[in-house]
Amino acid sequence: MEALGIWNYWVVVLLMMIGLYAVIARDHLVKKLIGLGMFQVAVIMFYVSMGKVTGGTAPIIPEDVPAEGVLYSNPLPHVLMLTAIVVGVATLAVGLALVVRIREAYGTVEEDELQRMNGAGS
Amino acid sequence: MTYARVRVKRRTLMWIEILLFALLIITAITIVRLNDLFAAAMLSGIFSVLCASLFTLMDAVDVAFTEAAVGAGISTVLMIGALALTGSREDQQPTRLGPFVVVVLTGAMLIYGTLDMPAYGDPGAPIHQHVAPEYIAGTTTEFGIPNIVTAVLGSYRGFDTLGETAVIFTAGVGVMALLLGRRKRQGKVESTDASGDGNG
Numbered sequence: 001m002e003a004l005g006i007w008n009y010w011v012v013v014l015l016m017m018i019g020l021y022a023v024i025a026r027d028h029l030v031k032k033l034i035g036l037g038m039f040q041v042a043v044i045m046f047y048v049s050m051g052k053v054t055g056g057t058a059p060i061i062p063e064d065v066p067a068e069g070v071l072y073s074n075p076l077p078h079v080l081m082l083t084a085i086v087v088g089v090a091t092l093a094v095g096l097a098l099v100v101r102i103r104e105a106y107g108t109v110e111e112d113e114l115q116r117m118n119g120a121g122s
Numbered sequence: 123m124t125y126a127r128v129r130v131k132r133r134t135l136m137w138i139e140i141l142l143f144a145l146l147i148i149t150a151i152t153i154v155r156l157n158d159l160f161a162a163a164m165l166s167g168i169f170s171v172l173c174a175s176l177f178t179l180m181d182a183v184d185v186a187f188t189e190a191a192v193g194a195g196i197s198t199v200l201m202i203g204a205l206a207l208t209g210s211r212e213d214q215q216p217t218r219l220g221p222f223v224v225v226v227l228t229g230a231m232l233i234y235g236t237l238d239m240p241a242y243g244d245p246g247a248p249i250h251q252h253v254a255p256e257y258i259a260g261t262t263t264e265f266g267i268p269n270i271v272t273a274v275l276g277s278y279r280g281f282d283t284l285g286e287t288a289v290i291f292t293a294g295v296g297v298m299a300l301l302l303g304r305r306k307r308q309g310k311v312e313s314t315d316a317s318g319d320g321n322g
Contacts, residue, residue: 005241010233011143017229018150025221028212030159030205034166037197038150041173044189048182053250054132054243058181059270061262071245073181074254075270079279081185082271083286089192089200090293096204097300103208104304110213 008049016042027111029099033092040088044081051077139179146172159210163201170194184271 019042022035051074059075103109106117149169156162170193177186240247261273275283 005244006236006239008143008242009236009239011147013229013232013236014147015150016232017225018147018154020228021221021225022154024224025218026154026212027215028159030201030208031154031162031212034153034162034201037166037193038153038169041169041189041193044185045173045176048177048180048185049242050239050247050249051182052180052243053245056181056243056245058183059258060183061268061270063268072258072270074250075257075274076254077249078182078185078271079274080282081182082188082275083282085185085188085192086286087289089196090290092197093200094293094296094300096200097297099204100207100304101300109208 009046012042012046012049015045027113029102029109029111030096032111033095033099036095037088037092040084040091044084047077047081047084051075135179139176142172142176142179146176157212157214159205159212160202163198163205166201167194167198170197184269 016039019035019038019040022038023032026032026035053071053073056071056073059072059078062070099109102114106114108114108117146169149165149172153162153165153169156165170189173193174186174190177183177189240249257274257278258270260278261267261270265273265277267273
């Protein structure tokens with residue numbers, strides 16, 4: 001029963017590893033970026049699920065109800081992960097811009113072909 | 123609401139969570155296996171919406187709507203834009219053993235690392251004992267706004283948000299530096315094609 005209490009972390013690890021597989025095993029650079037995004041969402045899910053309190057509610061204080069005795073989930077991971085999501089989309093934008101530049105310079109975005117070209121060139 | 127009914131509700135919520143997690147894993151595996159990248163980009167939008175639903179169930183409503191707006195909206199648009207410029211077909215490739223072994227080993231180590239974590243939803247976990255109670259109590263007395271996440275984001279941890287803004291600015295400059303040159307080069311090629319003189 002104690003081991004079943006941490007199933008959410010195992011799902012997160014599974015999700016993270018699917019993303020990692022996409023990053024290291026697939027050749028198309030955009031597919032790698034999708035995998036990177038998946039990995040990042042898994043990290044966010046990890047933090048948010050740590051902040052969850054059983055029986056708690058969203059950290060918004062109701063206006064008319066007395067605030068004492070209401071159990072809130074931890075707001076701190078939420079704040080940190082808001083930052084992480086926005087930084088993640090910035091990373092994605094820079095990555096995609098690099099992919100567009102690589103396509104322009106090499107004519108392909110498949111990693112194995114890029115490595116073959118670089119090997120033949122040097 | 124009686125205690126028993128609350129218990130039933132929590133149980134139902136847990137099953138919804140498990141169902142959403144299962145859908146999430148299926149979507150993720152499908153994205154990795156697809157060769158059509160337009161379909162993969164669309165599925166990554168669905169992936170983000172599923173994540174947003176899960177965040178709502180975990181009480182992180184602010185994270186949920188940011189994920190829905192940014193993950194399902196902006197990221198998908200950016201990805202489709204990039205695919206339109208680079209081509210959306212991926213070469214067929216077999217499942218490789220090496221990366222698979224690496225991934226399984228890493229996953230096993232991470233799962234070993236989670237064994238000492240506090241249980242999911244445990245109110246006595248260390249994360250809930252440090253500054254979070256101060257933030258929750260202080261939001262009413264110090265700011266008087268209802269949303270605790272906004273109070274922490276804008277005030278208690280305002281410097282984090284400033285750093286985030288700096289990152290976004292840097293990323294914007296980087297994207298512009300990478301792509302503005304592209305337009306200039308393309309313009310040069312077109313003008314060379316049109317007029318025939320190469321001294322641009």
